Amino acid sequence: MNWFKYSSPKTFYPLAGKLMPWFAAAAVCLTVAGLYVGFFMAPTDAQQGEGYRIIFLHVPVSWMSMFIYVVMAFWAAVGLIFNSRLSAMMASALAPTGAMFTFLSLWTGALWGKPMWGTWWVWDARLTSELILLFLYMGFMALQSAIDDQRRADKAGAVLALVGVVNIPVIYFSVQWWNTLHQGASVSLTQAPSMATIMLIGMLLMALAAWMYTVAVALMRVRCIILEREYRAAWVNDLKEIRQ
Numbered sequence: 001m002n003w004f005k006y007s008s009p010k011t012f013y014p015l016a017g018k019l020m021p022w023f024a025a026a027a028v029c030l031t032v033a034g035l036y037v038g039f040f041m042a043p044t045d046a047q048q049g050e051g052y053r054i055i056f057l058h059v060p061v062s063w064m065s066m067f068i069y070v071v072m073a074f075w076a077a078v079g080l081i082f083n084s085r086l087s088a089m090m091a092s093a094l095a096p097t098g099a100m101f102t103f104l105s106l107w108t109g110a111l112w113g114k115p116m117w118g119t120w121w122v123w124d125a126r127l128t129s130e131l132i133l134l135f136l137y138m139g140f141m142a143l144q145s146a147i148d149d150q151r152r153a154d155k156a157g158a159v160l161a162l163v164g165v166v167n168i169p170v171i172y173f174s175v176q177w178w179n180t181l182h183q184g185a186s187v188s189l190t191q192a193p194s195m196a197t198i199m200l201i202g203m204l205l206m207a208l209a210a211w212m213y214t215v216a217v218a219l220m221r222v223r224c225i226i227l228e229r230e231y232r233a234a235w236v237n238d239l240k241e242i243r244q
Contacts, residue, residue: 009086009226010235016219023219027212034060034205042199051115058108060207061101065133066168068098068214072140073165076158086222088154089229091161092144093222097214099137105130125174129167136164150229 006012038056045052072094079088109127110120121127140157147153230236 007084007086009089009230010233012086013223013226016223020216020219020223023212023216027209027216030205030209030212034202034209037198037205038202042202043196048116051112054108054112056202056206058105058112059203060210061108062105062130063207064210064214065098065102065105065130066171067211068094068101069133069136069161070165070168072098073161076154076161079154080158080162085229086226088158089222089225090218091157092141092154093218093225094214095137095141096221097217099134099141101210101214102130102134102137106134126171129171129174132167133164133171136160136167140164 006015034056039053042053042056044050072091075087075094076091078084079086079091106127109130113122114120140160143160144153144157147156227236
């Protein structure tokens with residue numbers, strides 16, 4: 001199969017429509033399974049009690065907030081280097097979901113921090129860099145919306161996205177580089193998990209659910225962007241005639 005043919009909005013549009021329901025269904029199933037494991041099967045934490053269960057939401061959305069930004073910056077770079085229209089559209093489609101997950105990361109962290117730290121917010125290195133990530137997402141979307149010329153808007157957004165990538169390792173390694181109030185990584189690639197296996201399973205299920213949701217929503221949103229930007233193309237007019 002020649003995958004390069006799907007780099008065209010015309011050929012990618014129907015493929016996205018076929019894949020989107022499958023990812024959406026997977027997101028629903030994984031969310032139900034993850035919530036059940038996290039809130040009903042996982043044992044109560046010895047130190048934090050029942051309040052720790054917020055991590056089954058907080059950790060996956062925090063992971064996705066960083067991962068989506070890296071993927072968004074990748075597509076923005078591809079669009080900038082190769083002048084690919086679809087790549088720029090993919091970056092635009094990912095930004096709102098990344099901003100949503102970053103916002104949820106901050107709020108679920110505040111809900112966890114109030115009973116554990118006694119405060120909703122501290123200017124901790126991890127929290128502050130995550131807040132900066134939210135501003136980067138919002139700045140990316142605002143910059144693209146402020147420029148009328150779509151090609152110029154994509155290029156400007158791509159530059160901002162690439163500059164902002166430097167914030168991702170700062171978020172991830174902040175608990176190691178500085179003496180922060182935020183606890184260390186729940187799951188590490190270099191060390192065995194410190195949590196019970198059933199807790200880890202619940203967290204990974206929720207992370208996969210967030211991943212599937214991101215793909216489904218990005219596919220849905222990029223289809224809308226394609227129609228918005230390619231509305232003058234003959235193949236879009238053919239779609240309108242078929243639906244009529």
